[in-house]
Amino acid sequence: MNVLSMLCPVCVGLGEGPMAQASNAGIATLMIVTLMVITAIAGVAVSIARRTRRES
Amino acid sequence: MNAIEDTPLSMEIPYAIEPRPDTGFSNAALGVWLFLASETMLFGALFSSYVLLRTGAPEWPRGWQRLDAGIGLLETILLAASGVTMLAAVRATQQGARTAGRRALAITAGLALLFLIVELLAYAAHLRAGEVPSRDTFWAIYFALTGVHALHVTGGLVVLTVVAVSASSALPLARLAARTETVARYWWFVDVVWLALFVICYLT
Numbered sequence: 001m002n003v004l005s006m007l008c009p010v011c012v013g014l015g016e017g018p019m020a021q022a023s024n025a026g027i028a029t030l031m032i033v034t035l036m037v038i039t040a041i042a043g044v045a046v047s048i049a050r051r052t053r054r055e056s
Numbered sequence: 057m058n059a060i061e062d063t064p065l066s067m068e069i070p071y072a073i074e075p076r077p078d079t080g081f082s083n084a085a086l087g088v089w090l091f092l093a094s095e096t097m098l099f100g101a102l103f104s105s106y107v108l109l110r111t112g113a114p115e116w117p118r119g120w121q122r123l124d125a126g127i128g129l130l131e132t133i134l135l136a137a138s139g140v141t142m143l144a145a146v147r148a149t150q151q152g153a154r155t156a157g158r159r160a161l162a163i164t165a166g167l168a169l170l171f172l173i174v175e176l177l178a179y180a181a182h183l184r185a186g187e188v189p190s191r192d193t194f195w196a197i198y199f200a201l202t203g204v205h206a207l208h209v210t211g212g213l214v215v216l217t218v219v220a221v222s223a224s225s226a227l228p229l230a231r232l233a234a235r236t237e238t239v240a241r242y243w244w245f246v247d248v249v250w251l252a253l254f255v256i257c258y259l260t
Contacts, residue, residue, distance in 0.1 A: 018111075018112055018114070019112045021111060021112070022107075022108045022109070022110075022111035022112025022113075023108060023112075025107045025108065025111040026104045026105065026107045026108030026111070027104070028107075029100070029103055029104040029107045030100055030101060030104035033096065033097065033100030033101075033103070033104070034097070034100065036096070037093050037096050037097060037100075040093065041093060044089070047080070048078070048079045048080070048081075051078060051079065051080055052078045052079070055077055055078050056078075
């Protein structure tokens with residue numbers, strides 16, 4: 001098997017191929033989900049901090 | 057005797073039901089929200105894999121060309137109905153209606169069981185037709201996504217049954233309401249994930 005075919009196309013600079021585009025789309029999807037979760041957790045943290053300040 | 061010996065020993069965990077005044081969350085509510093955050097990441101990774109496979113494929117079949125959209129719609133209706141009965145269970149237990157709450161929980165569990173039966177029948181039909189995960193990436197990701205979701209429905213069914221049974225016992229109403237609300241959050245999450253699965257697997 002050609003070793004080059006096993007390399008990540010984005011890592012070796014072949015960013016224009018369909019697999020590279022697919023990798024980018026997959027990464028973008030995961031980043032969006034991660035950002036949503038982190039934003040929600042940050043929102044809860046801010047809300048708890050505000051409530052605690054109000055209570056004390 | 058000193059003051060410590062005078063204090064009665066209590067194993068009661070604080071804020072198990074009532075929210076903490078400083079955070080506004082009970083232990084159960086905070087725990088289930090954190091659990092759902094991790095679940096979102098799990099399904100996010102699976103959806104990301106789906107996007108990678110679909111975008112990278114030279115051609116990708118439309119969902120309705122390979123799957124029976126009628127079965128998908130039936131499963132969607134079953135889960136949507138179970139979401140409504142779960143809401144009825146939450147309302148009933150919050151209002152102190154133990155019997156109505158137990159009935160709504162039992163109906164929700166029944167709908168979950170029906171969903172799983174329909175899913176298993178659909179799987180059996182696919183496998184008989186040779187549509188196995190190793191056939192191509194469509195079937196691989198279809199079985200991975202719906203299989204992980206079905207495992208979550210199975211887990212939810214177990215918890216729903218436990219809560220429905222506990223509703224028949226002498227469990228205090230406040231505790232029953234808290235349990236029902238906790239399982240409801242999980243159940244609605246499972247419903248929403250299915251809606252996303254239905255759209256990407258069957259309708260696109």
